[in-house]
Amino acid sequence: MMDALSVVSQLRDLASEPQNRAVIVQDQGCLPGLVLFLDHKDPEVVFATLQTLRYLAELPPNIPIMNNELGMMVSLETLMGREGLSADITALAEEVYNILRAPVSVARRTPERERRKKSQFFINSSNKKAKSVTLHIQGLDSIDQRGLCEEALLKVKGVISFTFQMASKRCTVRIRSDLSTESLGTAIAATKVLSAQQVVKNETGEEVYIPLNSTGVEVPQNSALPDYLPEEEESPETKCDRAISRTTAKEDSNGSWLNAAASFLTKTFYW
Incomplete structure (x- = not known):
């Protein structure tokens, strides 16, 4: 329900x-x-x-x-x-x-725009075997620190996408299910100025921070990064206008879950 x-x-x-x-x-x-x-x-x-x-x-x-x-x-x-x-x-x-x-x-491919696009970095976002991790990043106080964190995450093989919430010093990272969360902590710690803790909820629903031990963790590296990350409108994945992907339930076709959600909203708030 x-x-x-x-x-x-x-x-x-x-x-x-x-x-x-x-x-x-x-x-x-x-x-x-x-x-x-x-x-x-x-x-x-x-x-x-x-x-x-x-x-x-x-x-x-x-x-x-x-x-x-x-x-x-x-x-x-x-x-x-x-x-x-x-x-x-x-x-x-x-x-x-x-x-x-x-x-x-007007969208222009300036160096600044390319840098900002890295905060929306994604590869193969339709990967069904993905998980989301919320990190609290100590030291995430400015655009410069965010840039360092972006560069660190871009180097980790298995990172699908990430989005920052600067006000709360958090970063939500989607990663392949076979990539360890500790790898993210190691990569961020390698900046020498940032450190990460995982944000999870305990049995009572309260948020708690779990330290990410970076000792001895091998971080899989991307062999090469593109000079320019493609705009979302140029991604082949956007050619399917009705493509809907999600990670917390079984896949179904034609965006049927979205239709169900919209129906729920309509029945709840409109008469």
């Missing part, structure tokens, strides 16, 4: 895959539902919704659509000013708001 948290968590997982972002935003039910989730009483639902919107905003053509979605900007402003919310929620709401409010510039 679907509930708000499970739906938005699945949408967040879908949105973490670059080839799914246009499909989700173009769906008539998902974006309005996400706006309504921003006003949910459960902070976990709100935070997962903001994470989803942050992923969706990484695709530039999505930004004007999201900005014009009824209630989107007002709901984000409300979260930014609401008392009693966690710092993570407030900071992420402000980050999404600023991204959606900023004018979308």
